[in-house]
Amino acid sequence: MRVVGVRVFFDSSAFAKRYISEAGTDAVLAWCDQATEIGLSAIALPEIISAFCRLRREGRIDETQYRQLKALLLADIEDAAICDLTPAVLAQTIASLEKNVLRGMDAIHIGSDVVKMLENDHAAEAGAIAAYNAAIKVAGEANDFATREILEHILHDEDGHIDDIEGLQDQIAQMTLPIFLSIQVG
Numbered sequence: 001m002r003v004v005g006v007r008v009f010f011d012s013s014a015f016a017k018r019y020i021s022e023a024g025t026d027a028v029l030a031w032c033d034q035a036t037e038i039g040l041s042a043i044a045l046p047e048i049i050s051a052f053c054r055l056r057r058e059g060r061i062d063e064t065q066y067r068q069l070k071a072l073l074l075a076d077i078e079d080a081a082i083c084d085l086t087p088a089v090l091a092q093t094i095a096s097l098e099k100n101v102l103r104g105m106d107a108i109h110i111g112s113d114v115v116k117m118l119e120n121d122h123a124a125e126a127g128a129i130a131a132y133n134a135a136i137k138v139a140g141e142a143n144d145f146a147t148r149e150i151l152e153h154i155l156h157d158e159d160g161h162i163d164d165i166e167g168l169q170d171q172i173a174q175m176t177l178p179i180f181l182s183i184q185v186g
């Protein structure tokens with residue numbers, strides 16, 4: 001099992017379309033409607049505020065509209081899952097930069113998304129494992145050994161899923177160590 005609700009992770013330029021009507025706004029609004037949780041990197045707030053300030057400087061919105069947009073954004077962000085710039089996020093960001101041609105800010109969005117996604121997947125697998133363990137106990141108590149065997153087989157698969165996720169998290173944690181060291185030395 002992998003999916004528990006729909007969690008949508010937006011980068012700043014995509015999420016800004018929620019407030020500024022332009023190409024892609026309809027799609028972003030539809031995604032927001034479907035999402036049970038909206039994920040954003042910590043850099044999304046300053047980036048979107050920066051976009052609002054530019055609109056105000058260029059006279060495309062007035063002071064009242066600026067304040068309305070800012071209030072809307074702050075209210076939306078209150079419910080969003082904000083991904084901080086943790087050492088794991090920075091490590092994943094650097095890995096993305098090394099493997100792809102990206103701007104630093106875009107890589108931070110991707111790094112945040114990967115780390116959050118793994119955390120969510122881990123929680124979903126742990127939930128599935130707990131549910132199968134409980135069901136196995138019930139089947140055993142009812143002497144329904146055929147069902148118990150099927151459930152044990154599925155549980156084995158779920159153990160494999162969570163191992164895969166923990167392997168990726170370990171890889172990211174290992175990348176983090178050199179960053180920590182370079183920060184300590186520098």
Ligand SMILES: [Fe+2]
Pocket residue numbers: 001002125128157158161
């Ligand atoms: Fe699974």
